Amino acid sequence: MLSLNYQYKLKVNKQQASTIDEWLDICKSVYNFALRERKDWVNSRKCPIDRCSLESEYIIPPDAPRPTYARQCKSLGMAKKKFPRLSIPQSQVLQQTLKGLEEAFVNMWNRGFGFPRFKKKMRSFVFPQVKPDCIQGKTITLPKLGKLKLVLSRPIPEGFVPKQVRVIKKASGYYANIILQLDVNVPDVPAHGYPIGIDLGLEEFLATSEGELIKGHKFLKESEGELKLLQGQLKNKKKGSRRWKNISRRIARLYEKITNCRKDFFYKTAHHLCDQAGMIFVEDLNLKALGRSALRKACLDAAWGTFVSILSYVCWKRGVYFAKVNANGTSQICPECGVNCGKKTLSERVHKCPDCGFQADRDVAAAMVVKRRGESTVGATGRKLDQGNDVGDEVSTSSSVTL
Incomplete structure (x- = not known):
């Protein structure tokens, strides 16, 4: 299904x-x-069986x-x-x-x-069950709500049937999340094509094993001034008043804009990466621990977890193999000779191997290590399938697989 x-x-x-x-x-x-x-x-x-509290007790x-x-x-x-x-x-x-x-x-x-x-x-x-023909043209019919007009930003795929509808209220209006189902079995994407590794970071949002650096987004940081101004105005208004509601609505719309900009950046970046490879490997980060670290605000603004989930979906949709690898020590190991060069401080942005002399950007070197670990998990399947092909051939092959 x-x-x-x-x-x-x-x-x-x-x-x-x-x-x-x-x-x-x-x-x-x-x-x-x-x-x-x-x-x-x-x-x-929770109370003791032989006595009760002097203040209150749940009986x-x-x-x-x-x-x-x-x-x-x-x-x-x-x-x-x-x-x-x-x-x-x-x-x-x-x-x-x-x-x-x-x-x-x-x-x-x-x-x-x-x-x-x-x-x-x-x-x-949520409406857990809806009629298969609830969507007619640009309207959707829901139990006890009747007909509601839809903004069909994209057509319903042929053969898919609506199974469940969630009505959501946002700052910008009302939305309908429609789950569409088709009775067909879709096999998992096999390992194939040219592999790339990805290292996620703060200074640069991500670095690939091919040496590409994608600048990090700072949508929340760029809007902090406006948020601070609006929240200061909200503080001086009487809760529940007309002006209080207007400012609250403006704050909610600004937060929604930040979320939409971030998601748009993630989808465009994911498609850009899928244009380059048939296999993509990323680090399996401990996001819960990073969200409690000293850099938690920057880590939460980067939203690596959301990006990885979007990337996995885009890879599945376009027929690109996706996998997570162990993230321990990716910035310490030399991608050329495999020697552990020790821990680096955050200020060290260049990887220099004392054994083989290999030198590269720290994040790019870590992405190359991620790529090697990913290749070891799937074996040499991707290399054997595309021996003799250059990167351009592999890209055209992987890009043609779409759903």
């Missing part, structure tokens, strides 16, 4: 926007109530079952009789809200995430 996620902007009128906002508010209330129910049950099991019967996704979904039916407002959204939308809470707890248990928090705003809701 092949799945694609396409996002389109919705052109809604005031009544439709008001309905979507009301649904978001109801979903937020359901999420927070379910989380409160779970927290109360957990806290009631829940000992035979009360633990609130789970299935039990809370079942209780929605009784809650709708007591609170008719819960009957306004489609029932599956509220069930998906509870499912999101369940996923938050699963991520806490299995992936080490923090305890789920209460939401001040709900920004999206």
Whole structure:
């Protein structure tokens, strides 16, 4: 099964926007109530069995079952009789809200995430099932919302059927994330073509094993002055007033612009790299640790994790083999002779091997090490397939594989 996620902007009128906002508010209330129910049950099991706190205590019967996704979904039916407002959204939308809470707890248990928090705003809701013919021309029909106009920035691929729709509220308007599916098996991309290695950095966003250096983006840093000015104005406004809302909207739009500019840069860079090779290897960085280091602000602004995920998708789409390699010691090992030259300070930007005398830019040398490690993981398959071909031949071969 092949799945694609396409996002389109919705052109809604005031009544439709008001309905979507009301649904978001109801979903937020359901999420927070379910989380409160779970927290109360957990806290009631923390107190000692022989005494109670002098201040407050969560008293829940000992035979009360633990609130789970299935039990809370079942209780929605009784809650709708007591609170008719819960009957306004489609029932599956509220069930998906509870499912999101369940996923938050699963991520806490299995992936080490923090305890789920209460939401001040709900920004999206999901229709897990939609009709196959819900998209007609430039409109989409959703349960209880009716027909909504779409800005078809790109056509729906032939043969794909809509399976799920997520309605998202952003600073720039309302959007629909549509999951399209086609019943076909797509094999993994085999190792082939000319390989390149990539080293990610801060001074230069990335360096390739071919010696190319791509200048780093600083979209957040360039907008910090405007953000500081707007946030200073927001601080002096009364919360909830008209001017407070206007400035908050401007701040949200600026953050969205930064995100869009960053994503546009990532996609263009990924396609540029796929034009050059049939195999791309990148470092498997510990992004969680880098996000807590002394350079965390610059690392988070660089958004290496987002770029790597976009690069892997673009490689899959264009038929380029993609793989991650071990990142330990890539800046210490000489790519020419393989000798460990020791650690370098951040100010050392040139790699000089004391054994073989090889000299190159530090990031380029690290990218060459990444390339060698990638070749060792897949063997010499790529070299054997394209022996005798130059880089231009390999590029034309890999570029022709598109979906």
